[in-house]
Amino acid sequence: MVPLQNAAGGLALLISLLFFALFIYMVYWTYTDAQRNSPHPAFLWAIVVFLAPLLGLVLYVLLGRR
Template structure:
């Protein structure tokens, strides 16, 4: 196989992986925001910002500190 074709396939795979990561991150932000509106005494938009800036850490912090009800 041609090295150029392999490089193109790697680029497409990297793009698809990046889109998947972006979708998961946005899903985490939306879920944290909607859940914080229902179950947190703190502002939901602040938890959404934390989840956006550090998705996995923000999700763990939200579970440990943000959910009160």
């Protein structure tokens, strides 16, 4: 029983790290894309995506890009 609990904890850690990496990539992608395709400051779009990841990304795609 103990090895199964330990394996589940390792899997949860791996999934958490993958979601964290995806979150960091979303902020990075928004910043770099906004530098090229947005008339608004890229740093502000990165902050919006950092504070509200899914909503911020949707807002950027709908409102922030030319």
